[in-house]
Amino acid sequence: MARFLKLRTPILTVALMALLLAVLSACASPQNTFDPKSDATDSILTIYILVTVVASVVGFAVLAAMVWLIIKFRAKPGVPAKQIHGNTKLEIAWTIAPIFILLIIGIPTMYWIAGTAEDPAPNVLEVEATGHQWWFEFTYPGMGLDGGDLITANELVIPVGRDIRVTLYSDDVVHSFWVPQLVGKTDMIPGRTNVLQTFNAYEPGLYYGQCAEFCGTAHALMRFRVNVKTSADFSTWADAHNAGPAAPEPGTAAARGSLGFATCSGCHAISGTAAQGRIGPDLSLFGERSTIAAGILDNTDANLKAWIGDVRSIKPIPEGARFMPTFNDGTLDEGQIADIAAYLNSLTAE
Amino acid sequence: MAANTGILRRPLAPVGIWAWMTTVDHKRIAVLYGVTAFFFFLLGGMEALVMRVQLASAESTLVSAATFNAMFTMHGTTMVFMVVMPAGAAFFNFLVPLMIGARDVAFPRLNAFSYWLFLFGALFMNFSFFMNAFPDIGWFGYAPLTSNEFTISNATDYWVLGLLVMGVGTTAAGFNFVVTILNMRAPGMTLMRMPVFVWMTLIVAFLIIFAFPPLTIALAFLTFDRFFDTNFFVDIGAGSDPLLWQHLFWIFGHPEVYILILPAMGIVSDVLPTFTRKPLFGYSMIVFAGVVIAFLGFGVWAHHMFTTGLGPWANAAFSATTMAIAVPTGVKIFNWLATLYGGSITFKTPMLFALGFISMFMLGGLSGIMHAVTAVDSQQQDTYFIVAHFHYVLFGGAIFGINSGIYYWFPKITGKMLSEPLGKVHFWLMLIGFNLTFMPMHILGVIGMPRRIYTYAEDMGFEFLNQIVSAGAFIIALSVIIFIINVVRSVRQGEPAGDNPWEAATLEWSISSPPHHYNFAVVPTVRSQYPLWDENANVVLPPALPAHDEPVMPDPSYWPIVVAFSITMVAGGLIIWQGHAIAGLTVIASMGLLGMRAIYGWVLEPMEDEAHVSVHH
Numbered sequence: 001m002a003r004f005l006k007l008r009t010p011i012l013t014v015a016l017m018a019l020l021l022a023v024l025s026a027c028a029s030p031q032n033t034f035d036p037k038s039d040a041t042d043s044i045l046t047i048y049i050l051v052t053v054v055a056s057v058v059g060f061a062v063l064a065a066m067v068w069l070i071i072k073f074r075a076k077p078g079v080p081a082k083q084i085h086g087n088t089k090l091e092i093a094w095t096i097a098p099i100f101i102l103l104i105i106g107i108p109t110m111y112w113i114a115g116t117a118e119d120p121a122p123n124v125l126e127v128e129a130t131g132h133q134w135w136f137e138f139t140y141p142g143m144g145l146d147g148g149d150l151i152t153a154n155e156l157v158i159p160v161g162r163d164i165r166v167t168l169y170s171d172d173v174v175h176s177f178w179v180p181q182l183v184g185k186t187d188m189i190p191g192r193t194n195v196l197q198t199f200n201a202y203e204p205g206l207y208y209g210q211c212a213e214f215c216g217t218a219h220a221l222m223r224f225r226v227n228v229k230t231s232a233d234f235s236t237w238a239d240a241h242n243a244g245p246a247a248p249e250p251g252t253a254a255a256r257g258s259l260g261f262a263t264c265s266g267c268h269a270i271s272g273t274a275a276q277g278r279i280g281p282d283l284s285l286f287g288e289r290s291t292i293a294a295g296i297l298d299n300t301d302a303n304l305k306a307w308i309g310d311v312r313s314i315k316p317i318p319e320g321a322r323f324m325p326t327f328n329d330g331t332l333d334e335g336q337i338a339d340i341a342a343y344l345n346s347l348t349a350e
Numbered sequence: 351m352a353a354n355t356g357i358l359r360r361p362l363a364p365v366g367i368w369a370w371m372t373t374v375d376h377k378r379i380a381v382l383y384g385v386t387a388f389f390f391f392l393l394g395g396m397e398a399l400v401m402r403v404q405l406a407s408a409e410s411t412l413v414s415a416a417t418f419n420a421m422f423t424m425h426g427t428t429m430v431f432m433v434v435m436p437a438g439a440a441f442f443n444f445l446v447p448l449m450i451g452a453r454d455v456a457f458p459r460l461n462a463f464s465y466w467l468f469l470f471g472a473l474f475m476n477f478s479f480f481m482n483a484f485p486d487i488g489w490f491g492y493a494p495l496t497s498n499e500f501t502i503s504n505a506t507d508y509w510v511l512g513l514l515v516m517g518v519g520t521t522a523a524g525f526n527f528v529v530t531i532l533n534m535r536a537p538g539m540t541l542m543r544m545p546v547f548v549w550m551t552l553i554v555a556f557l558i559i560f561a562f563p564p565l566t567i568a569l570a571f572l573t574f575d576r577f578f579d580t581n582f583f584v585d586i587g588a589g590s591d592p593l594l595w596q597h598l599f600w601i602f603g604h605p606e607v608y609i610l611i612l613p614a615m616g617i618v619s620d621v622l623p624t625f626t627r628k629p630l631f632g633y634s635m636i637v638f639a640g641v642v643i644a645f646l647g648f649g650v651w652a653h654h655m656f657t658t659g660l661g662p663w664a665n666a667a668f669s670a671t672t673m674a675i676a677v678p679t680g681v682k683i684f685n686w687l688a689t690l691y692g693g694s695i696t697f698k699t700p701m702l703f704a705l706g707f708i709s710m711f712m713l714g715g716l717s718g719i720m721h722a723v724t725a726v727d728s729q730q731q732d733t734y735f736i737v738a739h740f741h742y743v744l745f746g747g748a749i750f751g752i753n754s755g756i757y758y759w760f761p762k763i764t765g766k767m768l769s770e771p772l773g774k775v776h777f778w779l780m781l782i783g784f785n786l787t788f789m790p791m792h793i794l795g796v797i798g799m800p801r802r803i804y805t806y807a808e809d810m811g812f813e814f815l816n817q818i819v820s821a822g823a824f825i826i827a828l829s830v831i832i833f834i835i836n837v838v839r840s841v842r843q844g845e846p847a848g849d850n851p852w853e854a855a856t857l858e859w860s861i862s863s864p865p866h867h868y869n870f871a872v873v874p875t876v877r878s879q880y881p882l883w884d885e886n887a888n889v890v891l892p893p894a895l896p897a898h899d900e901p902v903m904p905d906p907s908y909w910p911i912v913v914a915f916s917i918t919m920v921a922g923g924l925i926i927w928q929g930h931a932i933a934g935l936t937v938i939a940s941m942g943l944l945g946m947r948a949i950y951g952w953v954l955e956p957m958e959d960e961a962h963v964s965v966h967h
Binding site: 018024028029030031032033034041043044047048051052055056058059063065066069070073074075076079081082083084085087088090091094095098102105106108109110112113114116118133168172173174176178180184185186187189190191192194195197204208209210211212213214215216217218219220221296316318319320 | 405414415416419486487488492493494495500502586590591592619626627628629631632633634635657659662665666669670673674676677680681683684685687688690691692693694695696697705709712713716717719720722723725726727728729731732733793796797798800801802803804805806807809810811812920949959
């Protein structure tokens, strides 16, 4: 038993770890950090696996040693305990040995940190992300009309295969920007400018992100998506964003909604229209978005109507917090809400 | 002229509620600390169960977001400040004088004062529950979420003032134990003959003295921000910096981790020799490693802030110092394991919990090294992986260590044995429940579940593991019920313990169980690290002394509780002041005056009542 544990532990551990890693990377969570989809998270995972294996081998070895010791030296009649007080050579050995184990993980750590300080590729896409209680705003400096800002919210659209560098701000409390499959987290701190590690997404798709620092009552519902598009699709999206929506066909619900949206335009903006409010999320190309309410509901007509009607039934907004008013209290009737919803979902890139 | 400084007569009766409220006996204060800590352990545990029920299913609406946020805030604050710290204080109080051959701590009334401030501060903070304003800002209360702008109720006021009140008592206790250990040791009890537990207490006391001031500063800043519209953390444009809070909090917060874990390390270091029947392996290395951990503990705080954008140099430096802590921690673990080598091990409940401590704490240490790697931390920070990690350290470590200590010294404290079979059921249920609860949390963190979320979507794939976690939490709860049954049963009909039921080696086992109020009939002379095992150095003490020969001990005093009460009520007056200025100011002024009066009373009151002293002379 003892011999088995001594010799086989590292091998057994590595085998167990391989199994665990396989299980983990197969996990179907859209926020699985063991299923990286960018160069940044890939480089993290390499170190992650290294330290997991090192920590597990040490852990299993020490546990095995402990089990062996307590079995071997359990009290037996007539066998007195050996009165040992210590051993200097052993002390030196187990002070120095961990230092070498730490170097195995410490050196790659320092290399990784140095890598984060490297300059990104010259064609890097600069994006600014601002945390608000409880939604995300994304600004693309210089990509808007006449070299101004292109602003969107809650769904960050980026091109595949290009370095992305996100500068982080907060409008109120501390938030944290995290897209587990694309990039590790960095905090958004009021009064400070932080820069996210540069990342380069491997393939188009929709990725889940979530605020990772407790930011008040609705923290759990402060999520977002990252929509990674091909280069061409990304340009199409940006052009459509800047061009603004075509006038809706008169007489349709969307047309009525475009007029009704005047109620909303004090806080919300739609690029290329008169609505230029900057208090709430920008709603340009809303129909392109997969989710509403900061990544918590699918963008369906029913969900959107419920949200416009009463955000408080969906998100726990504390009394007195600065947030969207409730509209189904008589401010707007059901028809008006339906019209606005129809208008918003008519805002597509086509 | 008896009791000439008091308004009320000095309560000298040895029994009754007044005896407890005015006691300055370190053993009684220890019991007060222990019972209070256990009460808050149950409270904090119930807060945890509310969270676990909520998270057992996706999109659960069992409790509101606000309630859930209050639960994790108060669970964390309670477990750190009202459970593990006072449980440590209970052991310091009971054991340190007995282990060093003293009759009490250096400042018995200050000791009582520390306890009452802890109790009142803790009650004060929890009182917010009845005012319908439970703190919901997280146990590390990051600015500016704690400002008036973002927390409209005065829940945060209760939180910040409660912590301030408790902090005063804790700091006083730190000084008390440094002075006690350095000055009150029996003849021959050199520093390197002290039980490891006393060493760890000394280190913790120093940690408290150096770590609590930054917390107090941060809390004072926040108090001023909230009550007097100062601008330490609020208005960025006017020069405040929310990150300052994080630095101050964690420069306290990391040493705090060692304040919580070192007492458990001390307990285990004294339990192991008794149940292996051999001296601790590498005593001086274990002591030295504790000192090194304490020093390094002040140089690692920014590893709580790797994601705050401190920059590559700071991250590299703090990553390196954090990894360095693994070395002295490893030294301790290896020495404990080496103590097992060649032993004659019996598996009584204290030993089981000690072994549980070593293994679970080691796993927590290893996951700690994982997020010392900043790359990995950028994925793990603020996820359930972190929750798993620190519960392996603070539950698998501190709570298992404390349980080991309870089973080990309960006979000394009460004079009765706890039941071994029930103890073993308690241990195994707790070990299984603990691992079921916290092991899957590692995986939840890896697959991207952030901490402090009151709900998660169904498509996240978090539900199954969360159900295992919740089931584990209820197994832990069951193990605690077994423990309560064990204690109640033992207090009623437990076997008498005798002086030294474990045949242990240290001084506290040389006297009766429970000890006389004066501890040692004759102050012992110590000639060995293990005086009761070492035939040449054995301490033989005379049995109980006849009443007229009893040493004069400090008499009870009601001033400590009065001073503590007035300080707490000044804090209460501040809260009243917000709504009703005149009423608040009246409370503050009257309680301030009472406090001043009580401090004079305390200072002018003789340690021993004259009436009492005259009996002996």
